[in-house]
Amino acid sequence: MQVLRPQLAVLVAAVASLAACGSAVPSPKAHRLLPATHPLAPRPVLVAPSAVSTDPGPGALPQTPALPSATTQSFKTSVADLWAAIVTDNPALAMPAFFPLPAYLQVKSLTDDAHDWAVRLVAHFVLDIEAAHAVVTSHGGTPTLVGLEVPTTNANWVPPGTCYNRLGYWHVPGSRLVYQVGTTTYSIGVLSLISWRGTWYVVHLGAINRPSDEGAVDAPAVGVGSFGPPGGC
Template sequence: MRERVVVGALAMVMGCAAPGPTPEARPAESAQPSSAGAPPKATAAAGAGAAEAASAPPAEDTGGAALPQDGGAAAATPQQAPDAGAEADAAATFAADNKIKPPLASEELTARARGLFEAIVKNEPALADPFWFPKEPFIPLKDVKDPGKYWDNLHAAYVNDVKAMHRKRKGWEGARFVGFEVGSTPKWVPPGDEVNKIGYYRSFHGKLKYEIDGKPASLDVHTIISWQGRWYITHLGKFK
Protein backbone atom coordinates (compact mmCIF):
# COMPACT_ATOMS: atom_id res chain seq x y z
CA MET A 1 0.00 0.00 0.00
CA ARG A 2 2.77 2.30 0.92
CA GLU A 3 4.56 1.59 -2.35
CA ARG A 4 1.50 2.54 -4.43
CA VAL A 5 1.28 5.89 -2.64
CA VAL A 6 4.93 6.63 -3.42
CA VAL A 7 4.57 5.74 -7.10
CA GLY A 8 1.49 7.92 -7.45
CA ALA A 9 3.25 10.85 -5.87
CA LEU A 10 6.17 10.55 -8.25
CA ALA A 11 3.83 10.46 -11.23
CA MET A 12 2.16 13.68 -10.17
CA VAL A 13 5.52 15.43 -9.73
CA MET A 14 6.71 14.44 -13.25
CA GLY A 15 3.45 15.57 -14.83
CA CYS A 16 3.79 19.05 -13.36
CA ALA A 17 7.40 19.41 -14.60
CA ALA A 18 6.66 18.55 -18.33
CA PRO A 19 7.10 21.60 -20.62
CA GLY A 20 4.16 23.08 -22.57
CA PRO A 21 3.92 23.33 -26.36
CA THR A 22 6.44 25.71 -28.01
CA PRO A 23 4.77 28.63 -29.77
CA GLU A 24 5.33 28.76 -33.59
CA ALA A 25 7.97 31.22 -34.80
CA ARG A 26 6.70 34.26 -36.72
CA PRO A 27 7.95 34.72 -40.23
CA ALA A 28 10.60 37.37 -40.71
CA GLU A 29 9.44 40.72 -42.06
CA SER A 30 11.79 40.46 -45.02
CA ALA A 31 10.06 37.28 -46.14
CA GLN A 32 6.62 38.84 -46.16
CA PRO A 33 5.30 40.10 -49.53
CA SER A 34 5.39 43.85 -50.12
CA SER A 35 2.09 45.51 -49.62
CA ALA A 36 2.88 48.35 -52.08
CA GLY A 37 2.78 46.17 -55.24
CA ALA A 38 4.76 48.80 -57.26
CA PRO A 39 5.95 47.76 -60.83
CA PRO A 40 9.70 47.47 -61.61
CA LYS A 41 11.61 50.64 -62.56
CA ALA A 42 12.13 49.44 -66.16
CA THR A 43 8.40 49.15 -66.69
CA ALA A 44 7.88 52.65 -65.39
CA ALA A 45 10.56 54.04 -67.72
CA ALA A 46 9.01 52.31 -70.71
CA GLY A 47 5.66 53.78 -69.88
CA ALA A 48 7.14 57.26 -69.66
CA GLY A 49 8.86 56.82 -73.06
CA ALA A 50 5.65 55.69 -74.70
CA ALA A 51 3.82 58.69 -73.32
CA GLU A 52 6.50 61.05 -74.64
CA ALA A 53 6.40 59.43 -78.10
CA ALA A 54 2.64 59.76 -78.20
CA SER A 55 2.86 63.48 -77.48
CA ALA A 56 5.48 64.13 -80.25
CA PRO A 57 4.23 65.53 -83.63
CA PRO A 58 4.00 63.02 -86.52
CA ALA A 59 6.96 62.80 -88.96
CA GLU A 60 6.61 64.63 -92.28
CA ASP A 61 5.78 62.40 -95.25
CA THR A 62 8.53 62.72 -97.89
CA GLY A 63 6.87 60.41 -100.38
CA GLY A 64 9.51 57.71 -99.88
CA ALA A 65 12.39 59.89 -101.13
CA ALA A 66 15.52 59.92 -98.99
CA LEU A 67 16.60 63.41 -98.01
CA PRO A 68 20.31 64.27 -97.85
CA GLN A 69 21.63 64.45 -94.34
CA ASP A 70 23.21 67.87 -94.82
CA GLY A 71 19.89 69.36 -95.89
CA GLY A 72 21.15 70.18 -99.41
CA ALA A 73 19.98 68.82 -102.73
CA ALA A 74 21.26 65.40 -103.72
CA ALA A 75 24.21 65.67 -106.09
CA ALA A 76 23.51 64.20 -109.50
CA THR A 77 26.08 61.76 -110.83
CA PRO A 78 27.40 63.10 -114.14
CA GLN A 79 27.17 60.68 -117.05
CA GLN A 80 30.48 59.68 -118.56
CA ALA A 81 30.97 61.02 -122.04
CA PRO A 82 31.46 58.37 -124.72
CA ASP A 83 35.10 57.62 -125.31
CA ALA A 84 35.87 58.61 -128.86
CA GLY A 85 39.61 58.18 -128.39
CA ALA A 86 39.70 54.68 -129.85
CA GLU A 87 37.75 55.75 -132.93
CA ALA A 88 39.99 58.78 -133.42
CA ASP A 89 43.12 56.66 -133.14
CA ALA A 90 41.77 54.15 -135.64
CA ALA A 91 40.94 56.93 -138.10
CA ALA A 92 44.36 58.52 -137.62
CA THR A 93 46.18 55.32 -138.62
CA PHE A 94 44.31 55.03 -141.92
CA ALA A 95 45.73 56.80 -144.94
CA ALA A 96 43.74 56.94 -148.16
CA ASP A 97 46.94 56.88 -150.22
CA ASN A 98 48.38 54.03 -148.09
CA LYS A 99 51.63 55.95 -147.74
CA ILE A 100 52.50 54.67 -144.26
CA LYS A 101 55.90 53.03 -144.27
CA PRO A 102 55.94 49.98 -141.99
CA PRO A 103 58.84 49.48 -139.58
CA LEU A 104 61.50 46.97 -140.54
CA ALA A 105 60.88 45.11 -137.28
CA SER A 106 57.97 44.96 -134.86
CA GLU A 107 56.31 42.55 -132.47
CA GLU A 108 53.27 42.06 -134.67
CA LEU A 109 55.45 41.36 -137.73
CA THR A 110 57.46 38.82 -135.76
CA ALA A 111 54.27 37.14 -134.54
CA ARG A 112 52.91 36.74 -138.06
CA ALA A 113 56.27 35.52 -139.36
CA ARG A 114 56.29 32.93 -136.58
CA GLY A 115 52.89 31.79 -137.81
CA LEU A 116 54.33 31.31 -141.31
CA PHE A 117 57.20 29.25 -139.91
CA GLU A 118 54.83 27.03 -137.92
CA ALA A 119 52.69 26.56 -141.03
CA ILE A 120 55.74 25.30 -142.93
CA VAL A 121 56.96 23.04 -140.12
CA LYS A 122 53.53 21.51 -139.49
CA ASN A 123 52.47 21.57 -143.16
CA GLU A 124 49.36 23.55 -142.21
CA PRO A 125 49.08 26.51 -144.63
CA ALA A 126 46.14 28.07 -142.76
CA LEU A 127 48.52 29.06 -139.95
CA ALA A 128 50.28 31.37 -142.42
CA ASP A 129 47.18 33.36 -143.43
CA PRO A 130 47.80 36.30 -141.04
CA PHE A 131 50.99 37.08 -143.01
CA TRP A 132 49.19 36.95 -146.36
CA PHE A 133 47.80 40.13 -147.94
CA PRO A 134 44.09 40.30 -147.02
CA LYS A 135 41.48 40.11 -149.73
CA GLU A 136 39.34 43.09 -148.71
CA PRO A 137 41.95 45.80 -149.44
CA PHE A 138 43.44 43.83 -152.33
CA ILE A 139 40.31 44.26 -154.46
CA PRO A 140 40.36 48.09 -154.60
CA LEU A 141 44.17 48.12 -154.77
CA LYS A 142 44.69 46.07 -157.93
CA ASP A 143 43.71 47.45 -161.34
CA VAL A 144 42.79 44.19 -163.05
CA LYS A 145 39.61 42.81 -164.58
CA ASP A 146 38.66 40.56 -161.67
CA PRO A 147 40.81 41.38 -158.62
CA GLY A 148 38.89 38.94 -156.41
CA LYS A 149 39.68 36.01 -158.69
CA TYR A 150 43.27 37.20 -159.03
CA TRP A 151 43.58 37.18 -155.23
CA ASP A 152 42.20 33.63 -155.11
CA ASN A 153 44.83 32.48 -157.60
CA LEU A 154 47.65 34.15 -155.68
CA HIS A 155 46.44 32.69 -152.39
CA ALA A 156 46.28 29.20 -153.90
CA ALA A 157 49.90 29.64 -155.00
CA TYR A 158 50.76 30.74 -151.45
CA VAL A 159 49.26 27.55 -150.03
CA ASN A 160 51.27 25.46 -152.49
CA ASP A 161 54.45 27.35 -151.62
CA VAL A 162 53.98 26.61 -147.91
CA LYS A 163 53.62 22.90 -148.68
CA ALA A 164 56.63 22.98 -151.01
CA MET A 165 58.79 24.57 -148.31
CA HIS A 166 57.70 21.89 -145.87
CA ARG A 167 58.97 19.25 -148.29
CA LYS A 168 62.42 20.83 -148.48
CA ARG A 169 63.46 18.94 -145.37
CA LYS A 170 62.95 15.30 -144.50
CA GLY A 171 62.06 16.29 -140.98
CA TRP A 172 61.56 19.45 -138.96
CA GLU A 173 62.12 18.00 -135.50
CA GLY A 174 63.95 20.46 -133.27
CA ALA A 175 63.48 23.41 -135.65
CA ARG A 176 63.29 26.72 -133.77
CA PHE A 177 62.01 30.03 -135.12
CA VAL A 178 64.51 32.89 -134.82
CA GLY A 179 62.91 35.84 -136.60
CA PHE A 180 62.08 37.61 -139.83
CA GLU A 181 64.30 40.04 -141.68
CA VAL A 182 62.99 42.42 -144.32
CA GLY A 183 64.96 42.02 -147.55
CA SER A 184 65.68 44.80 -150.03
CA THR A 185 65.27 48.43 -149.05
CA PRO A 186 61.54 49.21 -149.15
CA LYS A 187 60.56 51.19 -152.26
CA TRP A 188 57.42 53.23 -152.82
CA VAL A 189 55.45 51.91 -155.78
CA PRO A 190 53.12 54.71 -156.97
CA PRO A 191 49.62 54.17 -158.36
CA GLY A 192 49.71 52.98 -161.97
CA ASP A 193 52.81 50.81 -161.54
CA GLU A 194 52.40 47.04 -161.29
CA VAL A 195 48.72 47.36 -162.28
CA ASN A 196 47.69 48.96 -159.01
CA LYS A 197 45.29 51.79 -158.23
CA ILE A 198 46.75 52.53 -154.80
CA GLY A 199 50.44 52.87 -154.04
CA TYR A 200 52.39 50.75 -151.55
CA TYR A 201 55.87 50.05 -150.24
CA ARG A 202 57.52 46.90 -151.56
CA SER A 203 60.50 44.76 -150.55
CA PHE A 204 61.99 41.61 -152.11
CA HIS A 205 63.60 38.50 -150.63
CA GLY A 206 62.94 38.71 -146.94
CA LYS A 207 64.47 36.02 -144.73
CA LEU A 208 62.53 33.70 -142.47
CA LYS A 209 65.27 32.68 -140.06
CA TYR A 210 65.37 29.55 -137.91
CA GLU A 211 67.74 27.05 -136.31
CA ILE A 212 67.77 23.28 -136.62
CA ASP A 213 70.27 20.83 -135.18
CA GLY A 214 72.09 23.80 -133.71
CA LYS A 215 72.71 25.35 -137.13
CA PRO A 216 71.25 28.59 -138.57
CA ALA A 217 69.06 28.39 -141.66
CA SER A 218 66.58 30.57 -143.54
CA LEU A 219 63.77 30.50 -146.08
CA ASP A 220 63.28 33.11 -148.79
CA VAL A 221 60.11 35.22 -148.76
CA HIS A 222 59.92 36.60 -152.29
CA THR A 223 57.69 39.69 -152.06
CA ILE A 224 56.09 41.70 -149.29
CA ILE A 225 54.11 44.91 -149.76
CA SER A 226 52.60 47.35 -147.30
CA TRP A 227 49.04 48.10 -146.29
CA GLN A 228 48.28 50.76 -143.68
CA GLY A 229 51.63 50.43 -141.95
CA ARG A 230 51.99 46.63 -142.01
CA TRP A 231 53.89 44.18 -144.20
CA TYR A 232 52.05 41.41 -146.05
CA ILE A 233 53.19 38.66 -148.41
CA THR A 234 51.94 38.64 -151.99
CA HIS A 235 54.42 36.08 -153.33
CA LEU A 236 56.11 33.54 -151.07
CA GLY A 237 57.95 31.57 -153.76
CA LYS A 238 59.00 32.40 -157.30
CA PHE A 239 56.21 33.38 -159.65
CA LYS A 240 55.83 33.89 -163.37
Protein backbone atom coordinates (compact mmCIF):
# COMPACT_ATOMS: atom_id res chain seq x y z
CA MET A 1 0.00 0.00 0.00
CA GLN A 2 1.27 3.46 -0.88
CA VAL A 3 1.81 5.69 2.18
CA LEU A 4 0.70 9.25 1.45
CA ARG A 5 2.96 12.09 2.52
CA PRO A 6 1.33 14.59 4.88
CA GLN A 7 0.73 17.30 2.24
CA LEU A 8 -0.66 14.78 -0.21
CA ALA A 9 -3.04 13.40 2.39
CA VAL A 10 -4.31 16.92 3.05
CA LEU A 11 -4.99 17.60 -0.62
CA VAL A 12 -6.81 14.39 -1.37
CA ALA A 13 -8.91 14.65 1.81
CA ALA A 14 -11.15 17.18 0.06
CA VAL A 15 -12.35 14.47 -2.34
CA ALA A 16 -11.91 11.37 -0.19
CA SER A 17 -15.64 10.93 0.22
CA LEU A 18 -15.98 10.77 -3.56
CA ALA A 19 -13.03 8.53 -4.28
CA ALA A 20 -13.63 4.82 -3.91
CA CYS A 21 -11.37 2.02 -5.08
CA GLY A 22 -10.61 2.02 -8.79
CA SER A 23 -7.79 1.47 -11.22
CA ALA A 24 -5.62 4.06 -12.93
CA VAL A 25 -5.87 4.48 -16.68
CA PRO A 26 -2.91 3.51 -18.86
CA SER A 27 -1.32 6.72 -20.17
CA PRO A 28 1.06 7.58 -23.01
CA LYS A 29 4.73 7.57 -22.13
CA ALA A 30 6.03 10.97 -21.00
CA HIS A 31 9.04 12.60 -22.65
CA ARG A 32 12.41 13.63 -21.24
CA LEU A 33 12.03 12.76 -17.59
CA LEU A 34 14.39 13.38 -14.71
CA PRO A 35 13.37 11.47 -11.57
CA ALA A 36 13.86 13.24 -8.27
CA THR A 37 17.40 12.57 -7.07
CA HIS A 38 16.86 13.35 -3.38
CA PRO A 39 14.69 11.36 -0.96
CA LEU A 40 11.38 13.12 -0.41
CA ALA A 41 11.10 12.92 3.37
CA PRO A 42 7.78 13.63 5.15
CA ARG A 43 7.40 17.23 6.26
CA PRO A 44 4.99 19.08 8.57
CA VAL A 45 1.60 19.82 7.05
CA LEU A 46 1.68 23.38 5.71
CA VAL A 47 -2.05 23.80 5.11
CA ALA A 48 -5.14 22.71 6.97
CA PRO A 49 -7.84 20.69 5.18
CA SER A 50 -10.12 23.73 5.34
CA ALA A 51 -7.61 25.61 3.17
CA VAL A 52 -8.36 23.28 0.26
CA SER A 53 -11.33 24.84 -1.49
CA THR A 54 -14.28 22.62 -2.31
CA ASP A 55 -16.00 25.41 -4.28
CA PRO A 56 -16.77 23.83 -7.69
CA GLY A 57 -16.01 27.12 -9.47
CA PRO A 58 -15.92 27.06 -13.29
CA GLY A 59 -15.41 23.29 -13.28
CA ALA A 60 -19.11 22.83 -12.56
CA LEU A 61 -20.09 24.82 -15.67
CA PRO A 62 -20.30 23.34 -19.20
CA GLN A 63 -17.21 22.97 -21.37
CA THR A 64 -16.68 25.38 -24.29
CA PRO A 65 -14.53 25.05 -27.44
CA ALA A 66 -12.59 28.26 -26.72
CA LEU A 67 -8.82 27.99 -27.23
CA PRO A 68 -7.14 29.37 -24.10
CA SER A 69 -4.74 32.31 -24.15
CA ALA A 70 -1.37 32.22 -22.42
CA THR A 71 -1.21 36.02 -22.11
CA THR A 72 -4.18 36.88 -19.89
CA GLN A 73 -3.79 38.15 -16.34
CA SER A 74 -5.73 35.17 -15.00
CA PHE A 75 -3.29 32.80 -16.69
CA LYS A 76 -0.32 34.71 -15.27
CA THR A 77 -1.93 34.43 -11.84
CA SER A 78 -2.21 30.66 -12.25
CA VAL A 79 1.44 30.46 -13.27
CA ALA A 80 2.37 32.51 -10.20
CA ASP A 81 0.41 30.03 -8.04
CA LEU A 82 2.30 27.12 -9.59
CA TRP A 83 5.61 28.87 -9.05
CA ALA A 84 4.81 29.72 -5.44
CA ALA A 85 4.04 26.06 -4.77
CA ILE A 86 7.35 24.98 -6.27
CA VAL A 87 9.62 27.48 -4.52
CA THR A 88 7.94 27.01 -1.12
CA ASP A 89 7.43 23.24 -1.54
CA ASN A 90 3.74 23.67 -0.69
CA PRO A 91 1.69 21.91 -3.39
CA ALA A 92 -1.62 23.24 -2.04
CA LEU A 93 -0.73 26.69 -3.39
CA ALA A 94 -0.81 25.31 -6.94
CA MET A 95 -4.26 23.73 -6.80
CA PRO A 96 -5.97 26.76 -8.45
CA ALA A 97 -3.74 26.05 -11.47
CA PHE A 98 -4.58 22.33 -11.52
CA PHE A 99 -7.43 20.84 -13.57
CA PRO A 100 -10.47 21.01 -11.25
CA LEU A 101 -12.28 17.92 -10.02
CA PRO A 102 -15.78 19.03 -11.14
CA ALA A 103 -14.46 19.49 -14.69
CA TYR A 104 -12.67 16.13 -14.57
CA LEU A 105 -15.92 14.44 -13.56
CA GLN A 106 -17.55 15.89 -16.68
CA VAL A 107 -14.67 15.01 -19.01
CA LYS A 108 -13.79 11.45 -18.08
CA SER A 109 -15.66 8.15 -18.47
CA LEU A 110 -13.72 5.94 -16.06
CA THR A 111 -15.05 3.53 -13.46
CA ASP A 112 -14.35 6.09 -10.72
CA ASP A 113 -13.27 9.49 -12.01
CA ALA A 114 -12.98 11.09 -8.55
CA HIS A 115 -10.65 8.34 -7.34
CA ASP A 116 -8.47 8.68 -10.44
CA TRP A 117 -8.25 12.46 -10.00
CA ALA A 118 -7.28 12.24 -6.33
CA VAL A 119 -5.10 9.15 -6.15
CA ARG A 120 -3.38 9.38 -9.53
CA LEU A 121 -3.40 12.95 -10.89
CA VAL A 122 -3.21 14.95 -7.65
CA ALA A 123 -0.85 12.46 -6.02
CA HIS A 124 1.54 12.67 -8.97
CA PHE A 125 1.23 16.46 -9.08
CA VAL A 126 2.29 16.71 -5.43
CA LEU A 127 5.30 14.46 -6.02
CA ASP A 128 6.32 16.49 -9.07
CA ILE A 129 6.04 19.78 -7.16
CA GLU A 130 8.42 18.33 -4.56
CA ALA A 131 10.85 17.18 -7.25
CA ALA A 132 10.68 20.56 -9.04
CA HIS A 133 11.41 22.32 -5.74
CA ALA A 134 14.62 20.31 -5.39
CA VAL A 135 15.72 21.36 -8.88
CA VAL A 136 14.87 25.07 -8.83
CA THR A 137 16.45 25.59 -5.41
CA SER A 138 19.66 23.74 -6.31
CA HIS A 139 21.47 26.57 -8.12
CA GLY A 140 22.92 28.36 -5.11
CA GLY A 141 20.76 31.47 -5.24
CA THR A 142 17.19 32.72 -5.06
CA PRO A 143 15.10 31.62 -8.08
CA THR A 144 12.82 34.24 -9.66
CA LEU A 145 9.95 33.47 -12.02
CA VAL A 146 10.16 34.74 -15.60
CA GLY A 147 7.02 33.06 -16.91
CA LEU A 148 5.49 30.02 -18.56
CA GLU A 149 6.17 29.77 -22.29
CA VAL A 150 3.31 27.87 -23.95
CA PRO A 151 3.63 26.55 -27.54
CA THR A 152 0.04 27.45 -28.42
CA THR A 153 0.63 26.61 -32.09
CA ASN A 154 1.11 22.99 -30.99
CA ALA A 155 -2.26 22.85 -29.23
CA ASN A 156 -4.60 20.12 -30.47
CA TRP A 157 -8.30 19.57 -29.89
CA VAL A 158 -8.88 16.17 -28.25
CA PRO A 159 -12.33 15.02 -29.39
CA PRO A 160 -14.87 13.12 -27.30
CA GLY A 161 -14.44 9.37 -27.35
CA THR A 162 -10.63 9.41 -27.21
CA CYS A 163 -8.40 8.92 -24.16
CA TYR A 164 -11.37 7.80 -22.02
CA ASN A 165 -13.11 11.17 -22.51
CA ARG A 166 -16.77 12.08 -22.70
CA LEU A 167 -16.03 15.68 -23.71
CA GLY A 168 -13.44 17.36 -25.88
CA TYR A 169 -10.76 19.81 -24.77
CA TRP A 170 -7.66 21.59 -25.98
CA HIS A 171 -4.32 20.03 -25.06
CA VAL A 172 -0.83 21.49 -25.33
CA PRO A 173 2.29 19.50 -24.36
CA GLY A 174 5.77 20.55 -23.37
CA SER A 175 5.48 24.13 -22.10
CA ARG A 176 8.50 25.70 -20.39
CA LEU A 177 8.49 27.24 -16.90
CA VAL A 178 11.31 29.79 -17.13
CA TYR A 179 13.11 31.29 -14.13
CA GLN A 180 16.33 33.09 -13.26
CA VAL A 181 18.94 32.73 -10.56
CA GLY A 182 21.12 35.81 -10.62
CA THR A 183 21.82 36.49 -14.29
CA THR A 184 21.41 32.87 -15.41
CA THR A 185 18.19 31.62 -16.99
CA TYR A 186 16.89 28.12 -16.30
CA SER A 187 13.73 26.22 -17.17
CA ILE A 188 11.77 23.05 -16.53
CA GLY A 189 8.97 21.50 -18.55
CA VAL A 190 5.27 21.51 -17.79
CA LEU A 191 4.33 18.29 -19.46
CA SER A 192 0.64 18.79 -20.20
CA LEU A 193 -1.92 21.60 -20.08
CA ILE A 194 -5.57 21.00 -20.96
CA SER A 195 -8.44 23.44 -21.31
CA TRP A 196 -11.69 24.05 -19.50
CA ARG A 197 -13.93 26.90 -20.66
CA GLY A 198 -11.08 28.75 -22.37
CA THR A 199 -8.56 28.43 -19.53
CA TRP A 200 -5.38 26.35 -19.39
CA TYR A 201 -4.90 24.04 -16.40
CA VAL A 202 -1.99 21.77 -15.49
CA VAL A 203 -2.92 18.09 -15.58
CA HIS A 204 0.58 16.54 -15.69
CA LEU A 205 3.60 18.48 -14.44
CA GLY A 206 6.68 16.25 -14.62
CA ALA A 207 5.60 12.86 -15.93
CA ILE A 208 2.65 10.67 -16.84
CA ASN A 209 4.04 7.17 -16.30
CA ARG A 210 6.29 6.69 -13.28
CA PRO A 211 6.57 4.64 -10.08
CA SER A 212 3.67 5.70 -7.88
CA ASP A 213 5.91 7.16 -5.18
CA GLU A 214 8.41 9.00 -7.39
CA GLY A 215 8.38 12.65 -8.44
CA ALA A 216 9.79 13.75 -11.78
CA VAL A 217 10.97 16.95 -13.47
CA ASP A 218 10.54 17.29 -17.23
CA ALA A 219 13.67 18.32 -19.12
CA PRO A 220 15.39 20.77 -16.76
CA ALA A 221 17.69 23.03 -18.75
CA VAL A 222 19.98 26.02 -18.67
CA GLY A 223 18.18 28.58 -20.81
CA VAL A 224 14.58 28.39 -21.95
CA GLY A 225 14.99 24.84 -23.25
CA SER A 226 12.91 23.30 -26.02
CA PHE A 227 9.18 22.79 -26.29
CA GLY A 228 7.97 19.21 -26.14
CA PRO A 229 6.72 17.50 -29.31
CA PRO A 230 3.10 18.10 -30.38
CA GLY A 231 0.37 15.51 -29.99
CA GLY A 232 -1.02 13.49 -27.15
CA CYS A 233 -4.08 13.99 -24.98
